[in-house]
Every structure is written in structure tokens, then in C-alpha cells.
Amino acid sequence: MGKKAAKETAKDASLARECREFLARYRELGFPSVESDALYCLPNGLRSCIHDAEGSSGLFHGPKGRFEADFAGWCGRSKATGIFADRPIPLGLLDMTHVEQRNRNRLSHRKYERQRRRMPSGTSRPLAVPKVYIAPPDAAMKSQLRAYASWLSMSEAYQADLRKLKKYLHRSGVMGNGFPAPVSPGQSTEVPGWNSDSLTAYVDFCRKWCLSGLLSWDLPMPMSPGPVASSGDGRQFLEGMGMQVFLPVTLAASGRYLAAAVAGWRDAMIQVDRRDRKHWKHLRRWLDGSYKKRAVGIDYGDLFLVKHFWATLAGRYELEGRTMGLYEAFGRFLEGEGARPKTRPHDPGHPHRPGFEKVRKMVAHLRRARSR
Numbered sequence: 001m002g003k004k005a006a007k008e009t010a011k012d013a014s015l016a017r018e019c020r021e022f023l024a025r026y027r028e029l030g031f032p033s034v035e036s037d038a039l040y041c042l043p044n045g046l047r048s049c050i051h052d053a054e055g056s057s058g059l060f061h062g063p064k065g066r067f068e069a070d071f072a073g074w075c076g077r078s079k080a081t082g083i084f085a086d087r088p089i090p091l092g093l094l095d096m097t098h099v100e101q102r103n104r105n106r107l108s109h110r111k112y113e114r115q116r117r118r119m120p121s122g123t124s125r126p127l128a129v130p131k132v133y134i135a136p137p138d139a140a141m142k143s144q145l146r147a148y149a150s151w152l153s154m155s156e157a158y159q160a161d162l163r164k165l166k167k168y169l170h171r172s173g174v175m176g177n178g179f180p181a182p183v184s185p186g187q188s189t190e191v192p193g194w195n196s197d198s199l200t201a202y203v204d205f206c207r208k209w210c211l212s213g214l215l216s217w218d219l220p221m222p223m224s225p226g227p228v229a230s231s232g233d234g235r236q237f238l239e240g241m242g243m244q245v246f247l248p249v250t251l252a253a254s255g256r257y258l259a260a261a262v263a264g265w266r267d268a269m270i271q272v273d274r275r276d277r278k279h280w281k282h283l284r285r286w287l288d289g290s291y292k293k294r295a296v297g298i299d300y301g302d303l304f305l306v307k308h309f310w311a312t313l314a315g316r317y318e319l320e321g322r323t324m325g326l327y328e329a330f331g332r333f334l335e336g337e338g339a340r341p342k343t344r345p346h347d348p349g350h351p352h353r354p355g356f357e358k359v360r361k362m363v364a365h366l367r368r369a370r371s372r
Contacts, residue, residue: 012087015078015087015088016086016087018074019083019086019087019088020086022039022071022074022083023039023083023086025067026039026067026071029063029064029067031064031316032315032316034315037084037085037175037216037217038082038083038084038089038216038217038218038219039071039082039083039084040081040082040089040218040308040312041068041071041072041075041080041081041082042068042072042309042312042313043072043096043309043333044069044072044073044076045096045100045103045333046309046329046330046333047060047068047069047072049329049330049332049333050313050325050326050329052329052332053325053326053328053329053332054325054328055322055324055325055326055328056322056324056325056326056328056329057325059313059317059322064316075088079091081094081219082216084178084179084215084216085175085176085177085178085179086178087178089215089216089219090215092215092219092221093142093145093146093149093219093221093222093304094219094305094308095142096305098135098136098139098142099334099336101133102133102135102336103335103336104336105130105131105132105133106133106335106336107336108130109130112127112128112129112130115127141224141225141251142301143299143301143302144251144252144301145222145224145251146300146301146302146303146304146305147299147300147301147303147304148210148222148250148251148286148300149219149220149222149304150300150301150303150304150307151285151286151291151300152209152220152222153218153304153307154366154369155285157282158209161205161208161209162205162217165201165202165205166217168198168201169198169201169202172195172197172198174193174194174195174198176193177191177192177193177194179202179213179214179215179216180194180199180202180213181213182212182213182221202214208282209283210222210223210248210249210250210283211223212224218308218311219308222248222250222251223246223248223250223251224248224251225245225246225247225248225251226245226246249270249280249283249287250283250286250287270287295365297361298361298362298365299358299362302334302358302362303362303365303366305334306330306334306359306362306363306366307362307366309330309333310326310330310363310366313326323363326359327356327359327360327363328355328356330355330359331355331356331357331358331359332355334355334358334359335355335358
């Protein structure tokens with residue numbers, strides 16, 4: 001074994017040990033058992049919003065509060081969102097970098113406006129105007145990927161296939177090795193610790209649902225656009241002129257990210273499949289947008305974040321009597337709407353911030369979806 005490989009092996013062993021230590025500490029504190037085989041962290045920003053919101057404060061105190069802070073800190077250093085199969089779970093769709101940067105910028109502008117209003121007239125020293133935040137080009141794409149993951153989480157067909165795969169893989173004894181690295185469209189290579197039948201079942205599941213893989217049983221990784229290596233007789237011909245790009249059928253091509261022409265090609269391909277091939281019949285409600293009829297005004301990209309973190313919170317703590325405060329806290333976490341609200345969040349006589357109403361609608365939508 002070379003020095004580089006030995007170093008990676010030692011690093012993996014150290015991470016696995018730290019994962020087991022956090023899991024043991026979690027159990028010792030009397031938290032409920034982890035139902036999905038994964039332990040997720042609650043981000044510092046969300047915990048801070050919950051602590052500040054009237055009606056939801058008091059959740060994180062004592063040894064459990066220290067555990068939450070330590071675990072979130074470790075996940076931040078490891079660029080992870082939790083633990084699965086004694087391994088850190090990559091951030092994937094739970095990467096909040098864009099949201100945090102946007103919210104910090106909004107806070108800077110609010111502070112600037114407050115300072116500007118308080119400045120005496122005739123003051124000669126001007127205030128530094130904060131820069132306008134410009135979302136990265138792939139922000140819209142990531143929001144679409146989260147939206148698709150939200151739809152999958154409420155698709156009965158997807159959940160049935162997922163339960164079937166989970167039962168098969170556990171019976172095969174391969175899950176101690178965690179999920180393989182992201183699946184490429186033509187992958188047929190061997191994966192350490194996985195037999196060929198298990199890998200085939202996993203890859204077939206991912207292909208059917210347009211996923212590059214699973215990070216845990218709760219966290220799918222939808223396929224994203226990217227370059228495709230040329231192959232076959234036309235390889236040299238194509239290399240001389242440009243590149244091939246893979247566009248998942250589940251991802252609508254936005255004008256900012258891909259040329260409008262690509263969106264037209266995608267729509268034509270979907271129409272052909274609907275008429276002749278019917279490969280994507282199980283994705284029809286997503287592709288034609290009919291799922292939106294039951295979700296008017298719901299941002300499915302943000303819904304993914306609310307659903308995941310709300311379920312994580314509810315899996316550890318008793319939330320009865322705190323719902324209104326949590327609506328406020330989650331709203332500020334997503335929207336960056338400033339410090340502690342001046343009005344009582346549970347008082348129906350006071351208007352709520354837009355983030356409150358946004359989260360309230362999302363939670364109601366999730367509850368209706370579960371009851372159907």
C-alpha cells in the first residue's frame with residue numbers, strides 16, 4: 001500500500017471511529033432510536049433561529065444541547081450532514097452555502113438601512129453600501145434538484161421501490177459498507193463489499209428514478225447535468241468540435257443555466273416518450289407538472305429542506321405547543337428575516353412575516369400528503 005492510500009485508510013478509520021462515538025453519545029443521552037439508520041445534524045443557523053423564536057425556545061439545553069452543538073460543529077468540519085453506516089453523509093442537497101450567503105447579505109442590507117435612517121442630516125461621512133448578492137449560476141438548478149427530491153419523498157411508487165430495495169440490500173448483507181459512490185449512467189464496475197446482484201439492483205433503481213445514487217435512505221441524489229465522455233466511432237469527430245452534455249429528463253433547462261433550445265429538445269423528447277416509448281410513465285406527474293395542482297404556492301425546493309429538518313427535529317424532541325414558534329424559526333432560517341420578532345408568533349391578532357406563512361403552508365401540505 002502506497003503512502004497516499006495508507007493516509008486515506010487511516011483518515012477513513014478515524015472518521016468511522018468518530019461516527020461511532022457520536023452515535024454512542026446520542027444513545028446515552030436517551031434520544032429516540034434512529035429509524036432510518038442515519039443520524040442527521042441540525043445546522044447551527046436553524047438551532048439559533050429556534051432558540052430566538054418566541055414559542056419554540058428551550059429545546060436545546062443541557063447535555064442534549066451540547067451534543068447538538070458538538071455534532072453540528074463536527075459535521076461542519078467534515079462537510080457532512082450526518083452519519084450513515086459509520087460514515088459521514090456528504091452535504092448533497094442539504095448544502096446550505098447559497099442560502100447562508102444570501103441571508104448574510106440580506107442582514108447586511110438591513111443593518112445598512114437602519115444605520116442610514118439613524119444618521120443625523122448633514123453627516124459628511126457616507127456609509128459603505130453592501131454589495132448586491134448575486135446567486136451563483138447553479139442555484140436555480142440545485143433548487144430544481146431539491147424540488148424533484150421533494151416530489152420523490154411523496155411519491156407512493158418511489159417509496160414502494162425504495163422499501164423493496166432496502167429489504168433486498170439488508171438481506172444481502174451489503175449495507176455495512178454504505179452506499180456506493182454516485183452511479184454513472186453506464187456504470188458496471190465492481191464496488192468493494194457489494195456483490196454483482198446487489199449492485200445491479202441498486203443501479204437499476206437509480207436509473208429508473210433518475211438518481212446518481214443514495215446518500216442515505218432519506219436522501220436521494222438526483223442526476224444533474226454534466227459532460228459525457230464521447231465513445232464509439234464518432235469520438236474523434238466530436239472531440240474536434242465540442243462536447244456532449246447529459247441533461248436528465250427530470251431537470252427542466254432554465255435560460256440561465258442551459259440554452260433555451262435545450263429546453264425545446266427536452267420537451268420534444270418527453271412528448272415522443274408519452275406517445276410511443278412510455279419509459280417515463282412513473283415520472284409523468286413530475287414531468288407534466290400536474291403535482292402542482294395540490295401544491296399551489298408551494299416552493300418544492302424549499303419544501304425539501306423544511307421536510308428534512310422538521311422530521312429530524314421531530315424525531316428527537318417533543319414539539320407539541322411549539323408549532324407556531326417553529327413556523328417563525330424555519331421561516332427566518334430560509335428567508336434570513338432578521339432577529340427575534342417583536343410580535344408574539346402565536347398571537348392571531350398580529351401579522352406574521354412572509355417566512356412564517358410560507359412554512360405553515362409547507363407543513364400543512366406535508367400533512368395532507370401523508371394522510372392521502
